[in-house]
Amino acid sequence: xxxPAPIQNLIEAFSRLPGVGPKTASRLTxxxxxxxxxxxxxxxxxxxxxxxxxxxxxxxxxxTDAGREVCAICADEERDQGLLCIVEEPLDVLALxxxxxxxxVFHVLxxxxxxxxxxxxxxxxxxxxxxxxxxxxxxxxxxxxxxxMEGDATAMYLxxxxxxLDVQVTRLARGxxxxxxxxxADQNTLLRALAGRQEMD
Amino acid sequence: xxxPAPIQNLIEAFSRLPGVGPKTASRLTxxxxxxxxxxxxxxxxxxxxxxxxxxxxxxxxxxTDAGREVCAICADEERDQGLLCIVEEPLDVLALxxxxxxxxVFHVLxxxxxxxxxxxxxxxxxxxxxxxxxxxxxxxxxxxxxxxMEGDATAMYLxxxxxxLDVQVTRLARGxxxxxxxxxADQNTLLRALAGRQEMD
Numbered sequence: 001x002x003x004p005a006p007i008q009n010l011i012e013a014f015s016r017l018p019g020v021g022p023k024t025a026s027r028l029t030x031x032x033x034x035x036x037x038x039x040x041x042x043x044x045x046x047x048x049x050x051x052x053x054x055x056x057x058x059x060x061x062x063x064t065d066a067g068r069e070v071c072a073i074c075a076d077e078e079r080d081q082g083l084l085c086i087v088e089e090p091l092d093v094l095a096l097x098x099x100x101x102x103x104x105v106f107h108v109l110x111x112x113x114x115x116x117x118x119x120x121x122x123x124x125x126x127x128x129x130x131x132x133x134x135x136x137x138x139x140x141x142x143x144x145x146x147x148x149m150e151g152d153a154t155a156m157y158l159x160x161x162x163x164x165l166d167v168q169v170t171r172l173a174r175g176x177x178x179x180x181x182x183x184x185a186d187q188n189t190l191l192r193a194l195a196g197r198q199e200m201d
Numbered sequence: 202x203x204x205p206a207p208i209q210n211l212i213e214a215f216s217r218l219p220g221v222g223p224k225t226a227s228r229l230t231x232x233x234x235x236x237x238x239x240x241x242x243x244x245x246x247x248x249x250x251x252x253x254x255x256x257x258x259x260x261x262x263x264x265t266d267a268g269r270e271v272c273a274i275c276a277d278e279e280r281d282q283g284l285l286c287i288v289e290e291p292l293d294v295l296a297l298x299x300x301x302x303x304x305x306v307f308h309v310l311x312x313x314x315x316x317x318x319x320x321x322x323x324x325x326x327x328x329x330x331x332x333x334x335x336x337x338x339x340x341x342x343x344x345x346x347x348x349x350m351e352g353d354a355t356a357m358y359l360x361x362x363x364x365x366l367d368v369q370v371t372r373l374a375r376g377x378x379x380x381x382x383x384x385x386a387d388q389n390t391l392l393r394a395l396a397g398r399q400e401m402d
Contacts, residue, residue: 002273003264003295005254005266006250007264010244012247013248014244016240017232017244026295028220030290030292031219033251033252033291037252039217040248040252041248041249043211043215044245047242049210050207053207054205063234065206065207091231
């Protein structure tokens, strides 16, 4: 049996999303077919407005509302503009903001260096970072790239680029995650936790 | 940090889908934000056309293209109109068609009896089934509801409704799934497989 084209099209569109295989895509499609019509129409409208309603902050390249030059964090005069946290993705900003423990500002690279995927320094917001540092306002840079091969390579590269600038460069601590179990920690995490052991006070 | 409204809206719309939690919803949203714009617009268009482009076959209540009175299976004169397979959902039709081993027609109930969820006989396409049987064309009915509590209850109910009609009523065989391992089969499946054991030829 060939499926009606509208169903086939939606299954294909869902399948393009990361982590959504053909089975999940058809399950979602047939769910929407039975659900009230506004479920699918609301989703369609939200998708339509996703790109038109958002823009990138021209300072930190985080996501902000369309029509805003600069995001709410950059515009906030209460935030410490001398403390700059460099992250890979807007979702990382969200994660750090949720902690409630960071009062500085951000710079979003929009990716990490990856020779395999052909992502070089010119594909990230590094040029914009360097020109931003030109003002001399920044006192400390926290490299908060992911604890992965690509994230580490990006941090190393940035470390090199920042040499010679009058700015302190730090990175997020590595070690055992809270609530984790030593027994289940992977070898690399354990090695890092050992190497970075701290005196108890 | 509060997210721009278009992002918040899309995360909420995705979260309404079954099996999609807030984390997956935000991952999908941020993925689309970086993906080419046509990804989200194609998905929006497919969603828009889902309901307007499809209709239910007025004979078997399977899904078909909008504007068609009767689906391709019901309209196919090569199919055995005397053999009727009753299933819960359109996806079940798809699964049976994929086997390539069924040449009869279908009737889609659009659900199964479930006192807990308040789904009674009048919520399913049972009245339409009975009036369809009035023509006397059907020779055999295969009850192919799911091997679940609700599916079994629905099959039992239909069995009662069909009594007195000059039609053979069968159901799909229960037993060990192909490629499965006896060791991992659940108790009920094993009991069914034992009770339904067949002589080898």
